[in-house]
Amino acid sequence: MNDRIYRPALVVVVVVLGFLVAVSFNTTSRLVTARPQRVSDLVSVVRDMESQRAELQDRYSELREKMDTLERNAAEDSGVRSSFTQELERVRQSAGLSAVVGPGVKIVLADAHEVDPDNDPNDYLIHDSDLTAVVNALFAGGAEAIDVNGERLVSTTPIRCAGTTILVNSARLGSPYTISAIGDSGALESFALSDPVASLVFGPYKTQYGLEASISRVDELRVAAYRGSMRPRFASATPGGES
Amino acid sequence: MLVLALALALGVTLGLLTSITVPVALLTYLGVAVLAAIDSCLGGMRAALEQTFDDKAFVFGFFTNTLMAAFIVFIGDRIGVRELYLAAVVAFGMRVFDNLGQVRRGLFQRWGWER
Structure with missing residues (x-):
């Protein structure tokens, strides 16, 4: 009498089963995070994100204005409006930030x-x-x-x-x-x-x-001024050069 | 029993480590195939417990079950009855529990927990 309930073939197939389970687990876990089930979900996600973005944009321009006034104040405090501030303002204007x-x-x-x-x-x-x-x-x-x-x-x-x-x-x-x-x-x-x-x-x-x-x-x-962010991730200025 | 548990753990670890994924469209196929594989494994354990285990029949049964399950899903997709995969799911699901009951009984007898 063969007392073992595990046979080589059974063991191999069980390994395959575990593999299949893991693969479907991989796939679904990626799926759930990446894709809400329904189009309506997606639409509401987009709406949410858009309103979030609108809030952030408002806050961004608010902060930018604050920064502008602070800079101006600082320049006035030091008695002179330094050429730096003027240059900054000029650049900002041509970049569309004001x-x-x-x-x-x-x-x-x-x-x-x-x-x-x-x-x-x-x-x-x-x-x-x-x-x-x-x-x-x-x-x-x-x-x-x-x-x-x-x-x-x-x-x-x-x-x-x-x-x-x-x-x-x-x-x-x-x-x-x-x-x-x-x-x-x-x-x-x-x-x-x-x-x-x-x-x-x-x-x-x-x-x-x-x-x-x-x-x-x-x-x-x-x-109007540009309200989005302008933070280059890939481009960097050439060292020391204007052109 | 321990060997089988280890084998399952090995398979899962391999699958997770390689982090292989399948296209979303094939997910139903994979799910049904997993169910068929579970059924085959339980069936194999049951046969082993009943001393009727046969390597050839087992391996052949495993592949035919899995392929047939995938085929049913495929046919369902083709003829526009997406829900046809439910037939495979229900059939395999019932067999899984049936086999599970038999395996449990067999194991209890082996371990002398019953009678």
């Missing part, structure tokens, strides 16, 4: 109110490409500061499509889009209207599909 005012143009783009069901509904919407083209034309026309619905365009700003909205910086914007650009208003207007892509939005698209697209010169315009 709100600026000046003359320029205001452009309003909006989706069409009525959609002809026979046509492609996409033709009746303002797309990220339209926005990019207009913004690009404005920069080409010498715009010094641009914001879209209060989102300042800085050197790292992406403009991309995110479902039914357009993502600028990390804010989701919906129609209508108000673009404020500071610069020589005449040059800005003519560049916006003559750019091969942007002119389509103001011309044929507007008349054909009923998109809203208007451009107006404004004497005194305010362009």
